[in-house]
Amino acid sequence: MAHGQNLAIFRGRLKFKSNVQKIWGVLVLLTIVTVVEVFLGISRPAIFEEHHFLGMKLLNWIFITLTLVKGYYITWDFMHMRDEKSSLRRAAIWTPVFLASYLIFILLFEADYVHNVLFQGGYVKWNF
Amino acid sequence: MDTTIATGTEENVWGGGNRPLGASYGKLMMWFFLLSDALTFSGFLVSYGFARFKFIDSWPIADEVFTHIPFFHGEYPMYYVAFMTFILIMSSVTMVLAVDAGHKMKQNKVIWYMFFTIVGGLIFLGSQAWEWSTFIKGESGGAIETKGGRILHFVDSNTGERIALGDFAKHSPSERIRLQRNEGTWFQSEGYLPSVSVKEVVDGFNATPNVVVRTETTDETGKGKVVLSRDESIKTMKGAKYVVEGANLVHNEYGHRMFADFFFFITGFHGFHVFTGVLINMIIFFNVVLGTYERRGHYEMVEKVGLYWHFVDLVWVFVFTFFYLV
Structure with a gap:
């Protein structure tokens, strides 16, 4: 963090004014992703259950993708990987x-x- | 071509003093520790995937296993785990805020944010303890294990609803009581005695024509389990061997026993990380209160434990997906 903080996420499309604001922004994003996961986990829409990709249900691929998205923002913004060399x-x-x-x-x-x-x-x- | 000799005053590869990764020793070591820990967790999760792909036709459905919320009756799949996930993310947020306040040298803010982080960690640990105790006691009504190690559940053939063992078992008077250590010939004792015996379940099953067996095999839709006809159920029940209530490392009323084994090992190992995380956070919290980092001139220690705490959150995000969602 010695080199100053990068306050933009989504490849610079969303810029925050301060580091604290960015933290809350990332929390909102992670919450939305979690809510989507829980919603899909409970409703289990038939369209994602029936279709398969590479031997796995489409629904499971969606869950894994969303997990990686969450992992990315936790590492990049909470663990400050964005600001490291x-x-x-x-x-x-x-x-x-x-x-x-x-x-x-x-x-x-x-x-x-x-x-x-x-x-x-x-x-x-x-x-x- | 000139040959130059390093004088030692300018930064160069061999003269020391340069920091190619731009981070302090302690922070780098924390990162490399987390890297090795990430590999341990990948090992755990991938072996879970191995077991699951191997028994893909008979793996329990997580939505049916974790359906309870403290103080509420009824079936609410996922909500409680989602709440736990949110608590951990929230405590991660207060941790980053503590790190941020540390950079600005605001001692009071760091104290409060660290305090909230610790509280979040403790709520998570309590929730996990509750989750474990519900899983160990078993809330789905019990099951029969066959000689071959298969788990049989029971459903009402008219409604398709699950029936608990106690609802149809024929209660016959029995003098059988749990063997205590001081009564056994060789000081043996029994772990637990199920609320009904195998004989009572079999008698009750034979006497109630609307009870049929639900097997572990997943049906074509992938959402439910195959239910046998009454004739097939009677045939299958001939192999009844144990009454299973709840789950441990050997028996699991919810389905395949490896599910319970992996549940205990993975969430247990993660819970252990949360526990040590809370302890380390407490140590740092008291150091902040005592003004150690104020005197040192920087709050890098808060940042380092922050990395560990976020890692715990990161791992939970993956455990949540692979245990409860997929």
């Missing part, structure tokens, strides 16, 4: 993002494979 930003953010994506990719593929072998192949018996 890009070298620190890359070291602290891209490392776990890369490693976690890799982990998600291999483990979920493996789980899907295990599911197919066990249950489609009929190798599991639940009554004995």
Whole structure:
């Protein structure tokens, strides 16, 4: 934070007058996103339940996207990543993002494979 | 080509004194600690995803598991967790405000904002304790576990509504009481004794023709579970082995036992982070009250614990999504 504060969000489209104002603005944004998530979680609209993308319900993709949006604003504005040097930003953010994506990719593929072998192949018996 | 020798007065790579990442040692170390912690949580959440994708046809529906609000009866899915999420975000906001006040060297403001942050953390911890106790006691009416480890729920075939075990079990007089440690031959004791026995449930089931079994298998719509016909239900009930009420690491009345295991481990590990976060916040709070940072000339310690506190909030956002929404 030593280098002054960046008071704009949405790539400069929304500028705040002070840091305190920006904090409340981000709170409003996070609250809206949470309310949308809870609303979708309770109503579960059929249109998002029926359609699938890459093997997952559209609704789940929406939830994951909204979560990443929330994560971005918590890290960038509450943890002041926006004001840090890009070298620190890359070291602290891209490392776990890369490693976690890799982990998600291999483990979920493996789980899907295990599911197919066990249950489609009929190798599991639940009554004995 | 000239060769130049560093004199040591100007900033250069080997002379020291330069800060390539533009942050102090303590702040960098906090960031790298959070990085490793983020990887631990990714490990937890991805292994949860593994278990879920492996048993994708029989995973419990979270909306049916977490349906209660303190002091209210009835079914209100999600509202309470949403409230917990909001409390944690709110306490994150007071934390940033404390950091901001610290930059302006306003001691009194930092004290109040830190105080509200700690209160928010404590409300969250209390809510989580309540959530755990509801989950452990079980509020969905109990289930039967078969020899093969499947969980069977019961529904009324006329209305399609869930029926609690106690509503149809045939209460037969029994002298069976919970075994206390001082009565057992080898000082054995029993963890708990369900409110009804397997025999009572089976007798009640056979005597009530409108009760049918609801299996763990998800139906085609993906929103509900497959309900068996009466004949199939009778066949399935022959494998009845235990009465399960509530959840622990071995049995889980809500469905697949791994759901309960991951719930305890992930929310427990997160709750532990919140707990230590509150403790560290308290230490810093007292330091602020005593004027330690006023004398030091800067409030960077507040910023560092702030990073930890926001991280706890960040992790909860992900736990909320993967446990309660998806």
